Amino acid sequence: MLAYVANLATLICINAILAVTLNFIMGYAGIFSLAHAVFFGVGAYVAALMALQWTDSLLLQLAFAMTVSGLLSAALALPALRVRGDYFVAASLGFQVLAVTVFSEWKSVTGGIGGLVGIPPATIAGHAFVNPMEFLGLAAVALALVVLLTRTLVRSSFGRSLKAIRDSESAALAFGKNVALIKTLSVFYSSAMCATAGVLYADYLSFINVESFTIDASTLFMAMVIVGGIGTVWGPLVGAVLLTLLPAVLTYLPFLPQTEIGSVQQMVYGLAMVLLMIFKPDGLMGIKQGEA
Amino acid sequence: MLLVQLIINGVQVGALYGLTAVGFSLIFGATKIFHFAHGASFAISAYVFYYLYAVLNLGWPISILACSIAVVLFGVTLDRYVYVPIQRSNGSFFTVFVASFGVAVVIQNLIGTVFGRGFISVSSALSKSVEVAPGLYVAPTAGIAIVIAAACFVALQLFLGRTNIGIALRALSESPALVRTFGLNPKAISTCAFALGSLLVVPAAVLTSMTSGLNAAIGGRVMLISIAATIVGGVGSLRGAACAGLLLGVAENLAVWRFDPQWSEAVTFIILFTFIVLRPSGFFGRVVTS
Numbered sequence: 001m002l003a004y005v006a007n008l009a010t011l012i013c014i015n016a017i018l019a020v021t022l023n024f025i026m027g028y029a030g031i032f033s034l035a036h037a038v039f040f041g042v043g044a045y046v047a048a049l050m051a052l053q054w055t056d057s058l059l060l061q062l063a064f065a066m067t068v069s070g071l072l073s074a075a076l077a078l079p080a081l082r083v084r085g086d087y088f089v090a091a092s093l094g095f096q097v098l099a100v101t102v103f104s105e106w107k108s109v110t111g112g113i114g115g116l117v118g119i120p121p122a123t124i125a126g127h128a129f130v131n132p133m134e135f136l137g138l139a140a141v142a143l144a145l146v147v148l149l150t151r152t153l154v155r156s157s158f159g160r161s162l163k164a165i166r167d168s169e170s171a172a173l174a175f176g177k178n179v180a181l182i183k184t185l186s187v188f189y190s191s192a193m194c195a196t197a198g199v200l201y202a203d204y205l206s207f208i209n210v211e212s213f214t215i216d217a218s219t220l221f222m223a224m225v226i227v228g229g230i231g232t233v234w235g236p237l238v239g240a241v242l243l244t245l246l247p248a249v250l251t252y253l254p255f256l257p258q259t260e261i262g263s264v265q266q267m268v269y270g271l272a273m274v275l276l277m278i279f280k281p282d283g284l285m286g287i288k289q290g291e292a
Numbered sequence: 293m294l295l296v297q298l299i300i301n302g303v304q305v306g307a308l309y310g311l312t313a314v315g316f317s318l319i320f321g322a323t324k325i326f327h328f329a330h331g332a333s334f335a336i337s338a339y340v341f342y343y344l345y346a347v348l349n350l351g352w353p354i355s356i357l358a359c360s361i362a363v364v365l366f367g368v369t370l371d372r373y374v375y376v377p378i379q380r381s382n383g384s385f386f387t388v389f390v391a392s393f394g395v396a397v398v399i400q401n402l403i404g405t406v407f408g409r410g411f412i413s414v415s416s417a418l419s420k421s422v423e424v425a426p427g428l429y430v431a432p433t434a435g436i437a438i439v440i441a442a443a444c445f446v447a448l449q450l451f452l453g454r455t456n457i458g459i460a461l462r463a464l465s466e467s468p469a470l471v472r473t474f475g476l477n478p479k480a481i482s483t484c485a486f487a488l489g490s491l492l493v494v495p496a497a498v499l500t501s502m503t504s505g506l507n508a509a510i511g512g513r514v515m516l517i518s519i520a521a522t523i524v525g526g527v528g529s530l531r532g533a534a535c536a537g538l539l540l541g542v543a544e545n546l547a548v549w550r551f552d553p554q555w556s557e558a559v560t561f562i563i564l565f566t567f568i569v570l571r572p573s574g575f576f577g578r579v580v581t582s
Contacts, residue, residue: 085385090519094561117307263401273394
């Protein structure tokens with residue numbers, strides 16, 4: 001039982017990192033990306049490849065994964081600089097589909113559909129994180145750091161510039177803000193931080209394949225942010241907890257066949273998104289319009 | 293010969309893409325609603341047709357009629373009970389998009405649960421290929437797809453140009469305030485846009501079920517292509533959406549000539565990506581970068 005709870009808690013931490021980093025660009029920069037799972041995947045693949053072929057040092061893996069993911073974020077920043085709203089969603093969707101094709105077809109690197117198996121446990125200074133409880137601690141620390149850093153960033157002058165751009169790009173430009181640079185940096189930060197979740201995920205499960213990084217995953221992360229409350233500190237955390245627990249709760253409903261749980265889960269959050277948008281567009285933890 | 297074959301396949305697929313994209317573009321142009329669930333309309337219509345025609349053997353006229361009614365009802369209900377309430381309280385692009393996206397997710401999983409996630413296809417004498425030249429196979433569906441797509445497009449242009457409702461639809465995309473000033477009801481016109489736009493997916497859905505087959509995730513794919521065609525063609529331009537749909541279909545098939553078939557979808561997005569970065573207004577569109 002303890003192992004079961006620890007497993008759920010670890011997954012919650014990983015999902016929460018994803019939700020917090022996605023919320024950073026969605027809620028504060030107004031960049032609605034449906035390609036977050038791509039950077040999650042890149043982080044996971046980089047960590048897995050390094051662990052299998054070179055080093056099991058967690059810190060090295062993190063550094064590399066964040067760099068690769070950050071550099072790749074240029075692919076997202078480029079359309080974000082050109083278009084907004086609907087157009088950007090379409091571009092990010094395209095990027096997501098493209099990435100899934102690469103993940104499943106570049107077999108020599110990603111292992112194709114079969115994925116990468118037998119990823120050795122990560123180590124820090126020679127200490128291997130084999131015990132699930134220790135790994136939970138590690139994930140919790142990572143989450144805390146990401147939340148803290150993101151919060152600090154949002155409250156800094158950088159965060160205020162970001163919100164200014166979200167609310168009116170031309171006004172921010174008129175005040176002399178370097179809109180292109182600020183947008184690019186925010187996408188870079190979000191993607192690099194997102195990769196940490198990928199690294200933890202790969203090291204934790206010791207197996208990854210393309211299934212975890214598809215459009216369904218991107219949708220799930222977006223749902224976490226929206227259900228919890230976009231542009232709030234606690235919203236993405238609440239959303240990540242609720243939506244990670246959802247499949248676990250559904251398994252306790254005896255009348256549901258096991259094979260349909262994935263579908264039912266998606267239906268539940270799809271419906272939740274529709275109803276929330278009609279009745280409470282700011283999400284569960286949302287603040288009233290005007291207070292923000 | 294392979295090249296000719298690929299171009300013919302491409303035109304057939306492209307004609308259907310064009311038709312779906314025109315439906316999306318019509319709705320988006322007139323109502324400014326990013327109708328993400330347009331792909332769900334496609335899936336609903338295809339699966340209703342499959343169920344009535346291939347499972348219940350009701351014959352094609354009844355099946356097509358029933359799936360048209362289903363898809364129009366779906367579009368109009370969505371407009372009335374989801375989009376209109378949202379726009380009344382908070383009209384931001386994002387809220388509407390998320391709701392529409394949620395609907396698409398629900399429908400996709402509903403279909404997966406009811407009909408299973410595997411591939412299904414409707415067998416019909418029309419989809420049997422005939423060798424018209426050495427090594428060149430063409431099925432009657434290819435001709436039907438092209439003729440129907442062209443006919444629908446011409447009919448739509450006449451409708452938008454000649455009838456009062458059509459003119460009102462075009463007026464709505466220009467200025468909803470002015471439409472109200474002239475004593476017309478924007479809500480009724482937007483319902484009409486949804487009905488018409490949704491109806492346009494029926495021929496594509498029916499023909500796709502006969503040619504390349506269906507699976508539960510088809511709505512998402514169709515949606516991506518419709519969005520891509522709308523943006524590449526230029527938002528608000530039906531002609532653009534139709535041409536871009538055709539272009540994407542041909543490009544996707546030509547890609548098979550040089551790459552593995554798994555990459556054909558990627559080609560669509562490379563085209564979309566290039567357009568967004570280099571020419572966001574598309575072929576015929578106006579600049580809408582703000």
